[in-house]
Amino acid sequence: MISKKAKYALKALKVLAEKYGEKDSLTVTDIANEENIPRKFLETILLELRNNGLLTSHKGKNGGYSLSVEPGKITLARILRITDGPIAPTLCVSIYYYDKCDDCGDExxxxxxxxxxxxxxxxxxxxxxxxxxxxxxxxxxxFA
Structure with missing residues (x-):
């Protein structure tokens, strides 16, 4: 199950992807209102997405956020790893977050x-x- 944080990230990125290539960026308030996301929580999510290279933030009159990567190059896997960490159901099968299970004697x-x-x-x-x-x-x- 994905977290509420991941769900809100997907909703926010959907809005930004639909506006990709347009001049103006979108404010946190615009996105929050359009997708019914709590504004403070969304600010934290957008900052994390920006810090991981998916968004660009702009200051000033037309300030807000926009995608820094074209939508066709951003996979859901990348978004989920940023927001939720491992996609794997157990760490012993995780590609990027592997760790041995502490209760397992032999994988x-x-x-x-x-x-x-x-x-x-x-x-x-x-x-x-x-x-x-x-x-x-x-x-x-x-999928093949």
Missing amino acids: ETCPIRPIMLKVRDANLKVYENTTLTDFINKRELV
């Missing part, structure tokens, strides 16, 4: 690990092959 004989690998791979197939462009266009995704 090779663990009966749970192979199942968690399948769950991770199935999720990643969707998350890594879905971009913000797909998300805003509500494209039907087909």
Whole structure:
């Protein structure tokens, strides 16, 4: 299950992706009102997305946020890793956040690990092959 933080990030990025390429950036208030997201929580989320290279912030009269990367190059996997950390259901199968399970004596004989690998791979197939462009266009995704 994704966190509320991740859900709000996806909603905010959807709004920014729909405005990608336009001159003006969007304020936190504009995004919060459009997607019914608590403003203070959204400020924290947008700052984190900016610090991870997905957004640019602008000051002044037309200040606010805009995407710093084109929507077709931002995958849901990247967004979820920024907001929630590991995508894998257990750390022992995580690609970027691997850690040995403290209650597991041997990963090779663990009966749970192979199942968690399948769950991770199935999720990643969707998350890594879905971009913000797909998300805003509500494209039907087909995976081989």
